[in-house]
Amino acid sequence: NAGVTQTPKFQVLKTGQSMTLQCAQDMNHNSMYWYRQDPGMGLRLIYYSASEGTTDKGEVPNGYNVSRLNKREFSLRLESAAPSQTSVYFCASSRRPGQVDDEQFFGPGTRLTVL
Amino acid sequence: AQSVTQLDSHVSVSEGTPVLLRCNYSSSYSPSLFWYVQHPNKGLQLLLKYTSAATLVKGINGFEAEFKKSETSFHLTKPSAHMSDAAEYFCVVSDQIRTGRRALTFGSGTRLQVQP
Numbered sequence A: 001n002a003g004v005t006q007t008p009k010f011q012v013l014k015t016g017q018s019m020t021l022q023c024a025q026d027m028n029h030n031s032m033y034w035y036r037q038d039p040g041m042g043l044r045l046i047y048y049s050a051s052e053g054t055t056d057k058g059e060v061p062n063g064y065n066v067s068r069l070n071k072r073e074f075s076l077r078l079e080s081a082a083p084s085q086t087s088v089y090f091c092a093s094s095r096r097p098g099q100v101d102d103e104q105f106f107g108p109g110t111r112l113t114v115l
Numbered sequence B: 001a002q003s004v005t006q007l008d009s010h011v012s013v014s015e016g017t018p019v020l021l022r023c024n025y026s027s028s029y030s031p032s033l034f035w036y037v038q039h040p041n042k043g044l045q046l047l048l049k050y051t052s053a054a055t056l057v058k059g060i061n062g063f064e065a066e067f068k069k070s071e072t073s074f075h076l077t078k079p080s081a082h083m084s085d086a087a088e089y090f091c092v093v094s095d096q097i098r099t100g101r102r103a104l105t106f107g108s109g110t111r112l113q114v115q116p
Helices: none
Strands: A004-007 A010-013 A019-025 A031-037 A043-049 A064-068 A074-078 A087-094 A110-114 B003-006 B010-014 B019-021 B023-026 B032-038 B044-050 B056-058 B064-068 B073-078 B087-098 B101-106 B110-115
Touching (some): A004 A087, A019 A031, A019 A087, A031 A064, A031 A074, A043 A064, A043 A074, A043 B101, A074 A087, B003 B087, B003 B101, B010 B019, B023 B032, B023 B087, B032 B064, B032 B073, B044 B056, B044 B073, B073 B087
Parallel strands (some): B010 B110
Antiparallel strands (some): A004 A019, A019 A074, A031 A043, A031 A087, A064 A074, A087 A110, B003 B023, B023 B073, B032 B044, B032 B087, B056 B064, B064 B073, B087 B110
């Protein structure tokens, strides 16, 4: 099992460029999540998908869109990148959202710099 | 609304000495609590979790945490630090925000440094 995988690992963009971050999980989990991590702060939820075919906004969704392509894959798109989106992005998945013992499994992250 | 406060942004200990990383939380309902560890340039790994069973929770690599409802605390401890424990540690609270949906709130993290 690879767990949660993310591509790319690193990316540098210019302001206004677009890109898509890819995430896949092989644990047959129902729910998937996108977070961003900024210095001195914990992770903040951008978007999540409770199950295949559904997506919902998290705490900081502005400037992002997502697609739950199938049960395995959940992509995050930046349509017009801004320097404020410079961050480390983590994808996560979990089996039983809504259950008290539900654990999220995290990918290795994508380090994005917007110039 | 739920929140998490990690009381120390940096903790430095000597190898072989005890580790204490402090976490206080607030929650409207009965929360679940987690500690995650993040080694440099890596993703987050679950250390342990509290889900309303035993208040003293044992995790991986010798870590444990005690849930104290009266103090709204969930401090992480380890009797003897190892060099490989140097990492960033996140306290996380999970609370139900609506039927079938729980939200995670992360603390800002504590960077643990282990001196030889």
